[in-house]
Amino acid sequence: MTNANYVLEVKNLSKNFKEKKVIDNASFAINRNSIVGIIGKNGAGKTTLMRMIMGFLKADKGEITVDGETVSFGETSGKIAFMSDVPVFYDYMTAYEYMKFVAELKGIEKTKISDVISKYLDAVGLLESKDKKIGGFSRGMRQRLGIAQCLIGNPSIIIFDEPMSALDPGGRAEVIEIMKRIKERTSILLSTHLVSDIEKLCDDVIILENGETKKMEKDRRENLFGKSKMIEISFDFQQEDEMNLLEEKLKNMGAECKKNGNELYVIDSNNIFLKEIYTYFSKESSLHYPVSIRSLSTNVEDLI
Amino acid sequence: MLRNMATIIKKELIESIRKYRLFILMAVFIFIGFMSPIGTKYLGEIMSMLLPEGYEIKVRQASEVEAYFQFFKNISQLGMVVFIVVSSGLMADEFEKKTIVCLLTKGVSRSKIIISKFIAGALELLFCYITAVIIFRYYTGVFWSNQVEIATLLYSNLIVFEYGLLILGLNIFLGTKFGTKLATVTSCIFINILQILMSIHPTIAKYLPVSLLSNCVYIVEQKKTVSDTVAAVVISMLITILLLVISIKAFKEKEIEQ
Numbered sequence: 001m002t003n004a005n006y007v008l009e010v011k012n013l014s015k016n017f018k019e020k021k022v023i024d025n026a027s028f029a030i031n032r033n034s035i036v037g038i039i040g041k042n043g044a045g046k047t048t049l050m051r052m053i054m055g056f057l058k059a060d061k062g063e064i065t066v067d068g069e070t071v072s073f074g075e076t077s078g079k080i081a082f083m084s085d086v087p088v089f090y091d092y093m094t095a096y097e098y099m100k101f102v103a104e105l106k107g108i109e110k111t112k113i114s115d116v117i118s119k120y121l122d123a124v125g126l127l128e129s130k131d132k133k134i135g136g137f138s139r140g141m142r143q144r145l146g147i148a149q150c151l152i153g154n155p156s157i158i159i160f161d162e163p164m165s166a167l168d169p170g171g172r173a174e175v176i177e178i179m180k181r182i183k184e185r186t187s188i189l190l191s192t193h194l195v196s197d198i199e200k201l202c203d204d205v206i207i208l209e210n211g212e213t214k215k216m217e218k219d220r221r222e223n224l225f226g227k228s229k230m231i232e233i234s235f236d237f238q239q240e241d242e243m244n245l246l247e248e249k250l251k252n253m254g255a256e257c258k259k260n261g262n263e264l265y266v267i268d269s270n271n272i273f274l275k276e277i278y279t280y281f282s283k284e285s286s287l288h289y290p291v292s293i294r295s296l297s298t299n300v301e302d303l304i
Numbered sequence: 305m306l307r308n309m310a311t312i313i314k315k316e317l318i319e320s321i322r323k324y325r326l327f328i329l330m331a332v333f334i335f336i337g338f339m340s341p342i343g344t345k346y347l348g349e350i351m352s353m354l355l356p357e358g359y360e361i362k363v364r365q366a367s368e369v370e371a372y373f374q375f376f377k378n379i380s381q382l383g384m385v386v387f388i389v390v391s392s393g394l395m396a397d398e399f400e401k402k403t404i405v406c407l408l409t410k411g412v413s414r415s416k417i418i419i420s421k422f423i424a425g426a427l428e429l430l431f432c433y434i435t436a437v438i439i440f441r442y443y444t445g446v447f448w449s450n451q452v453e454i455a456t457l458l459y460s461n462l463i464v465f466e467y468g469l470l471i472l473g474l475n476i477f478l479g480t481k482f483g484t485k486l487a488t489v490t491s492c493i494f495i496n497i498l499q500i501l502m503s504i505h506p507t508i509a510k511y512l513p514v515s516l517l518s519n520c521v522y523i524v525e526q527k528k529t530v531s532d533t534v535a536a537v538v539i540s541m542l543i544t545i546l547l548l549v550i551s552i553k554a555f556k557e558k559e560i561e562q
Contacts, residue, residue: 051560051561054408054409055408056405056408056559056560056561057559057560057561058559074414074555074556074557075413075414075556076408076409076410076411077411078410078411079411080409081409082405082409084405088401088402088403088405088406089403089406090315090319090403090406092318092319092322092323093318101311101315102410104307104308104311105308105311105312105407105410105411105412106410106411107307107308
C-alpha cells in the first residue's frame with residue numbers, strides 16, 4: 001500500500017553485480033515538493049540506485065513506485081525526469097530543436113510548445129543560445145540544458161545524478177538557485193559529493209552505505225556539515241611546542257581540535273577560527289607562519 | 305501515442321540529413337540509376353576506346369534486359385553494402401554515444417523506439433530506391449524504349465526492396481544486441497555471406513531471402529514467374545517481422561548501465 005504523501009517509494013530494493021551486493025534491501029520514501037540528497041562514497045551504488053528507479057537496471061528484489069504507480073524494468077515512467085552526471089544530447093540539434101523534440105515526446109500541445117521552450121530555457125539562462133548547436137555548448141551550458149529539458153511535462157520527480165559535477169562555483173550557485181525554484185512544482189532526488197550543496201539544498205539526506213539506505217539523522221547531518229568546515233594546520237617536526245600553544249589557545253576559545261602527528265585539525269562550523277588562526281600567527285606567535293594552513297576537502301566521501 | 309513515433313521518425317530523418325547518411329545513400333543509388341543503363345549501352349564503345357591502336361573489338365548491341373541485370377547486380381552489391389553500413393548505426397549509435405537515454409527518459413516505450421527507427425530507415429531506403437528506379441527507367445526508355453513492362457519492373461524491384469527491409473531489421477536487431485556499429489556491420493555481412501554459401505544448394509536456395517537478389521533478374525528475363533518467388537518473399541517478410549519482434553524483446557531486457 002503506497003502513501004499518497006510520497007512521490008517516490010523504494011521498498012526492499014536489492015541488486016547484485018557479478019555476485020557483489022551493490023544495493024541491499026534499500027528502502028526510503030520522498031515527500032512531495034522536497035529536495036532529497038543521496039550521499040555515499042564512490043562506488044556505493046548511488047548511480048545504480050537511480051538507474052533502477054528509472055527502469056534502466058533490473059532489481060533482483062524489491063519495489064519502486066512513483067506517484068503510486070509501480071516502476072518496471074524496461075519501461076520508464078513518464079512522471080520521472082532524469083539528468084545523468086554527464087548529460088548527453090543530439091549534438092547536431094540546436095537547444096531549441098532539442099527542447100522541441102522533448103516537448104513533442106512529452107505530449108505538450110503544439111500551440112504551447114514554443115512558450116514552454118522559451119520559459120524553461122529562460123529559467124536556466126539559455127534563451128539567448130537557443131539557436132546554437134548543442135555540439136558547441138560548454139559543460140555548464142549542457143548541465144543547464146539538461147535541467148531545462150527535465151522541467152518539460154511537469155514531472156512528479158526529477159532525478160539528478162551529480163548535477164553540479166564539473167561546474168565552477170558560479171555555475172553551481174546558479175544551478176542551486178534553479179533547483180530551489182523548481183522545488184515549488186516538483187520533487188528532486190539528487191546525488192552529490194559536495195557537502196555544501198546538501199547543506200544549501202536538501203530537506204533530507206539519505207546515506208547509502210554497504211548497499212543499505214538510511215535517512216541521515218539530524219545530529220549526524222549537523223556533524224557532517226560541521227566537519228566540512230575543518231581547517232588543517234601543518235607544522236614542521238621541530239614546531240611541536242607552537243602547535244601545542246595554538247591548540248590550547250583555540251580550545252580556550254571553544255574550538256574542537258584534534259592532533260595527528262604534525263597536523264592540527266580545527267572544526268570551524270561557524271567560520272570564526274580561521275581569522276583567529278591568521279591573527280595568532282601574524283601577531284602572537286614567534287613562528288610567523290606554519291608549513292601550511294588549508295580548509296579541508298568538502299567532499300562527502302572524506303567525511304562519512 | 306502515434307505522435308511519439310512521428311516525432312522519433314522525424315528526428316531520425318533530420319539526423320540522417322545532418323549526418324550525411326541520406327546524402328551518401330542517395331548518391332550511391334543515383335549513381336547506380338545512371339551508370340547501369342549508360343554503362344550497359346556504351347560498355348563496348350568505352351572498351352574500344354581503351355584498346356591500343358591496331359586492336360579492334362566487336363561488340364554486339366547490349367539489350368535492355370542486360371541493363372536490368374546490371375542494375376540489379378549493382379543494387380544487390382554496392383547498394384546493399386552501403387545500406388548495411390549506413391543503417392548499422394540506427395540503434396548501435398544510440399548505445400555507443402549513450403544518447404539512448406535521451407529517448408528512454410521521456411517515457412517512450414522501447415517497442416515504439418524500435419518500430420519508429422525501422423520506419424525511418426525504410427523511408428530512407430524507399431526514397432533512394434525510387435529515385436534510382438526513376439533514373440534507370442528514364443534511360444532505358446531513351447536507349448531501348450522501355451520494352452520491359454511496368455508490372456515486371458515494379459515486382460522485380462519490390463522483391464529487392466523487401467530484401468533491403470530484411471537487412472534493416474537485421475541491423476536493428478544486431479545494433480540492439482551488440483550496441484556497436486562494428487559488431488553490427490560485421491555480423492550483418494557474415495549472415496549475408498552465410499546465406500550466399502547456403503544458396504549453393506538448389507533445394508534450400510529457393511527459400512532463402514538472398515535468392516530475391518537473383519530472382520529479380522529471372523523475373524525480367526521471364527525465366528521465373530511470380531509464383532516461383534512467393535516462398536522466398538513470404539519467408540523474407542516473416543523473418544523481417546520476427547527480427548523486429550526479437551529486437552523489441554532484446555531491447556526490453558537490455559540493462560542501460562551508462
